Amino acid sequence: MSSSLCYESKTPMEECIMSGGNDQLSYTKNSTYQGRVIEVTRPLINEAISEKFLAECLLSGRTICIADLGCSIGPNTFISMQNIIDSITSMYKSIHGQNKTTPFTFQVFFSDHPSNDFNTLFKSLPQDRQYHASGVPGSFYGRLFPPASLHFVHSSFALHWLSKLPEELMDKNSLAWNKGRIDYTNAREEVAEAYASQRRKDLDCFLLARAEELVPQGLMMIVVPARPNGVSHSHILFNILNDILGSCLMEMAKRGIVREESVNSCNLPMYVASIEEIEEAIKRNGSFSIEKMQILPSVSTTDAGLSPQGTSSGIRAIMEGIIKEHFGFEILDELFELYTKKLEENYHNIVSAKVCNLVLMLKRNS
Amino acid sequence: MSSSLCYESKTPMEECIMSGGNDQLSYTKNSTYQGRVIEVTRPLINEAISEKFLAECLLSGRTICIADLGCSIGPNTFISMQNIIDSITSMYKSIHGQNKTTPFTFQVFFSDHPSNDFNTLFKSLPQDRQYHASGVPGSFYGRLFPPASLHFVHSSFALHWLSKLPEELMDKNSLAWNKGRIDYTNAREEVAEAYASQRRKDLDCFLLARAEELVPQGLMMIVVPARPNGVSHSHILFNILNDILGSCLMEMAKRGIVREESVNSCNLPMYVASIEEIEEAIKRNGSFSIEKMQILPSVSTTDAGLSPQGTSSGIRAIMEGIIKEHFGFEILDELFELYTKKLEENYHNIVSAKVCNLVLMLKRNS
Numbered sequence A, B: 001m002s003s004s005l006c007y008e009s010k011t012p013m014e015e016c017i018m019s020g021g022n023d024q025l026s027y028t029k030n031s032t033y034q035g036r037v038i039e040v041t042r043p044l045i046n047e048a049i050s051e052k053f054l055a056e057c058l059l060s061g062r063t064i065c066i067a068d069l070g071c072s073i074g075p076n077t078f079i080s081m082q083n084i085i086d087s088i089t090s091m092y093k094s095i096h097g098q099n100k101t102t103p104f105t106f107q108v109f110f111s112d113h114p115s116n117d118f119n120t121l122f123k124s125l126p127q128d129r130q131y132h133a134s135g136v137p138g139s140f141y142g143r144l145f146p147p148a149s150l151h152f153v154h155s156s157f158a159l160h161w162l163s164k165l166p167e168e169l170m171d172k173n174s175l176a177w178n179k180g181r182i183d184y185t186n187a188r189e190e191v192a193e194a195y196a197s198q199r200r201k202d203l204d205c206f207l208l209a210r211a212e213e214l215v216p217q218g219l220m221m222i223v224v225p226a227r228p229n230g231v232s233h234s235h236i237l238f239n240i241l242n243d244i245l246g247s248c249l250m251e252m253a254k255r256g257i258v259r260e261e262s263v264n265s266c267n268l269p270m271y272v273a274s275i276e277e278i279e280e281a282i283k284r285n286g287s288f289s290i291e292k293m294q295i296l297p298s299v300s301t302t303d304a305g306l307s308p309q310g311t312s313s314g315i316r317a318i319m320e321g322i323i324k325e326h327f328g329f330e331i332l333d334e335l336f337e338l339y340t341k342k343l344e345e346n347y348h349n350i351v352s353a354k355v356c357n358l359v360l361m362l363k364r365n366s
């Protein structure tokens, strides 16, 4: 295992924007960051696609099955899948000669919640794709595929979503009752612990399912926001942004625009695990070796072309659904106006916050 | 090959309603017919799932892959897929003992045009399904799956759709110019020949693709409206219904409500092939043996619970899209009012028309 556990604190909002996979706006604004992700992940994929991996693929038939878990509607997922295929193809050619055509057929499984807009995904599939495309509806915290049927699993900016909220957060008699907040960042320790515990269970389910679905020597690349060991929740950009959103809601509660109880019962189903927590989950599971572990480089605010307004829109794209459900859509405009204002006020905090996106390349043991 | 080439002329509208896979109404009204389809196809599936087939499945891994081509949005597709799985499971148990659980995992591919509403399909997947579900967008006239990756292909009430319209129909200089009609039924011979020729090409593409995708000994069950040899187009219910729709449009053209040119350029992209034409395509292809060939029993009008009004709604559900595109949605209500009236007037024709739905069980040669 070679890992370069460093992190940068240079800049801000890319990760929230990346998570805004459901929003067209955030995609177009986000090509710079996606470019960087590709720069970092491509050599990682190239290294992982070894001769041994190819031999294993040939053993299990000539069809290489690749899955993207939490694919959203594209176009990122199309880029990622193409990268993996390109990498396999060029590895094959580098062994067998540039003029040889690969004997492989590729089957790509785009997977996300059944509520994902697969219709849009299917309609925007690249015309010139060299693979058989397929959509798989379901949660990646459960089994999605037959045993030993996948050669390469990919998942980016999705694994920080929890399968469900810890119940204690809504229980007034629990120390983890999350009064006046929608996240764990500056909350009582018990709140963060409830989140962390759910994260542990979820990661265990995810890894268990994938261990069954991957062929021996199969690869899994994960890109996920993470918290560097020793850094507190409140120094992570992702958390700061969520926390500010919660404080806006509380301000609106004080002004009587939303009910305070609604804020108490609203909690965001996401958690940025520490690098240690992620490594421990992999060890606990025992079926994977960590081939590579790396932090994505940050992008400067200017490069990403982001302003407090842009960040606000990006976060709105992700959170709108959750907020609407709890507070009704009427509050959205006012909430995000206030949010933009608060982001402006806190801009120094935001610019200096830690952004850490982890890239992991795991290999299924034989 | 054992075939029972008989046909019944008893009743009417079931096939059009079955084709109305996109319309909720037509499904609910159609449970009687679906029940009959299951009655007929179940023993066919049971017979085809031989010990040899199971052995072949075990050889190619323990995952049995089943595809439904032209699946629409359910629920019919869910019933069909469950039937096939049940049949395989009970065959396994009858060989290895009732208490043995099957060593198989099932992977079901629901396939249809990319414009099909996969979102609805995915949201209505049976909760208690014992298979991994997956959606595959694309035309079944091309390749959809990796080579030798499917064990069982199913397609019902979909193969009478053409991949495209023969161009001659729109060419004023061609003898196949289809002036004043939207189908081939009472048209010049050249029109029907143009349709038949497109049907030939399409069937060839379909069979070629499936021959590549099915494993040796793999099975393919097709249910499709067909024309008994020697019976003319104009005696087939399916055709009568389309032809009456065309005559309604021409009547509206005479009244100045639609343009006659629009009727000239509107042609329905479907063709009911004769049983002979279908058999010939299979022979031409050469990769399949016909294990079984049978005509579905008809359902009486009363059983199907259908009236001219019901038939009109069923046909509207199928044709609305095509009509809207050519004539605008404004004409729909008037058109289908007129259509209902004409169906009432022609009810004796309709009740005495030939309905012939063919069920084919094909086996991929080794």
Ligand SMILES: Nc1ncnc2c1ncn2[C@@H]1O[C@H](CSCC[C@H](N)C(=O)O)[C@@H](O)[C@H]1O
Pocket: A018, A019, A020, A021, A022, A069, A070, A071, A072, A073, A076, A077, A111, A112, A113, A116, A138, A139, A140, A141, A155, A156, A157, A158, A161, A162, A163
């Ligand atoms: N438990 C779960 N199972 C499947 N998908 C999930 C999930 N939790 C979150 N997701 C999905 O994860 C996606 C995160 S957005 C990320 C999209 C894409 N991978 C990219 O990198 O741009 C969303 O589409 C969301 O629906």
Ligand SMILES: Nc1ncnc2c1ncn2[C@@H]1O[C@H](CSCC[C@H](N)C(=O)O)[C@@H](O)[C@H]1O
Pocket: B018, B019, B020, B021, B022, B069, B070, B071, B072, B073, B076, B077, B111, B112, B113, B116, B138, B139, B140, B141, B155, B156, B157, B158, B161, B162, B163
């Ligand atoms: N070339 C093609 N490729 C894929 N699907 C097609 C097709 N031509 C027609 N279809 C689909 O075939 C379906 C016919 S409706 C039949 C639905 C279902 N099989 C049943 O038996 O109830 C429609 O959903 C239509 O979109």
